[in-house]
Amino acid sequence: MARTLAAGWSEGDEVVVTRLDHDANIRPWVQAAERAGVTVRRADFDPATGELTADHIRAQLSDRTRLVAVTAASNLIGTMPPVAEIARLVHEAGALLYVDGVHHTAHAPVDVRVLGADFFVCSPYKFLGPHHGVLAASPELLETLRPDKLLPSSDAVPERFELGTLPYELLAGTRAAVDVLAGLGGPADGGRRTRLGAAYEAIGAHEARLRARLEEGLAALDGVTVHSRAARRTPTLLLTFDGRSTEDAYRFLAGRNVHAPSGHFYALEASRHLGLGDTGGLRVGLACYTSDEDVDRLLDGLGDFLKQTPAAH
Numbered sequence: 001m002a003r004t005l006a007a008g009w010s011e012g013d014e015v016v017v018t019r020l021d022h023d024a025n026i027r028p029w030v031q032a033a034e035r036a037g038v039t040v041r042r043a044d045f046d047p048a049t050g051e052l053t054a055d056h057i058r059a060q061l062s063d064r065t066r067l068v069a070v071t072a073a074s075n076l077i078g079t080m081p082p083v084a085e086i087a088r089l090v091h092e093a094g095a096l097l098y099v100d101g102v103h104h105t106a107h108a109p110v111d112v113r114v115l116g117a118d119f120f121v122c123s124p125y126k127f128l129g130p131h132h133g134v135l136a137a138s139p140e141l142l143e144t145l146r147p148d149k150l151l152p153s154s155d156a157v158p159e160r161f162e163l164g165t166l167p168y169e170l171l172a173g174t175r176a177a178v179d180v181l182a183g184l185g186g187p188a189d190g191g192r193r194t195r196l197g198a199a200y201e202a203i204g205a206h207e208a209r210l211r212a213r214l215e216e217g218l219a220a221l222d223g224v225t226v227h228s229r230a231a232r233r234t235p236t237l238l239l240t241f242d243g244r245s246t247e248d249a250y251r252f253l254a255g256r257n258v259h260a261p262s263g264h265f266y267a268l269e270a271s272r273h274l275g276l277g278d279t280g281g282l283r284v285g286l287a288c289y290t291s292d293e294d295v296d297r298l299l300d301g302l303g304d305f306l307k308q309t310p311a312a313h
């Protein structure tokens with residue numbers, strides 16, 4: 001999509017990316033901009049609060065802005081920027097908004113029109129489905145775009161963008177995953193969309209309760225810094241430890257049957273902006289299938305790790 005959109009850019013145009021995003025929603029724009037002679041502007045986020053506000057985006061907009069790429073939720077620290085507010089600014093500037101919903105979609109319901117996204121992408125494997133890519137955009141907008149394609153393949157929308165024989169088994173798997181999700185709100189009347197709404201309410205409540213339990217437990221441990229601080233965020237916490245490596249913590253926890261990996265998780269610019277360089281931190285993610293026992297096992301494991309690992313000074 002970056003290549004396709006860049007075909008309509010001219011020298012002197014600008015695109016805006018953020019330092020909060022996964023590299024998947026930065027590098028394709030940077031590379032397409034380089035090829036097209038277009039300027040890339042970077043919206044910061046506040047490393048102290050983890051917040052990316054509409055003002056951070058506003059500061060980078062100009063009458064040459066063609067596209068703004070922003071995440072609906074950070075996969076590193078969970079921050080959920082105010083996408084609908086950002087969409088209004090971006091559209092006032094006459095630009096398009098490309099929203100990365102890969103992390104968001106596992107935790108919060110999506111209404112692309114309410115978000116105001118011109119493009120919204122997500123990856124079903126993040127919400128119990130198989131590995132393939134999903135892009136939502138209005139047929140009218142897609143009609144204006146001309147991706148490279150084979151001559152005999154359909155020029156209709158959306159087939160124009162769906163190259164080759166479709167992965168039917170993945171499409172069936174994604175549909176089945178959405179049905180599983182829609183059932184998590186318990187028996188409810190109404191169509192799939194209504195049931196999904198109830199399910200996400202239940203998922204949100206479950207994750208919020210576990211997050212409170214986790215944050216309370218972490219606050220009682222000495223030497224832990226929690227970098228996830230935004231007011232609106234998913235239950236994804238990034239931690240570092242005074243004088244101890246997060247890689248050692250990851251290995252220690254793995255021995256206790258806790259999967260909490262260490263790294264930057266491809267949100268490389270965000271990790272650097274947080275002052276964590278290319279090392280990143282220990283990421284703890286809660287999901288609809290996480291239990292109270294899982295949270296307690298993690299907290300016990302971390303407590304033991306901190307006791308048993310002397311801090312280097």
Ligand SMILES: Cc1ncc(COP(=O)(O)O)c(C=O)c1O
Nearest residue numbers: 022024073074075100102103123
């Ligand atoms: C926010 C975000 N964007 C993009 C990606 C990349 O998605 P995919 O693995 O489907 O390429 C990820 C994967 O972790 C992600 O969390």
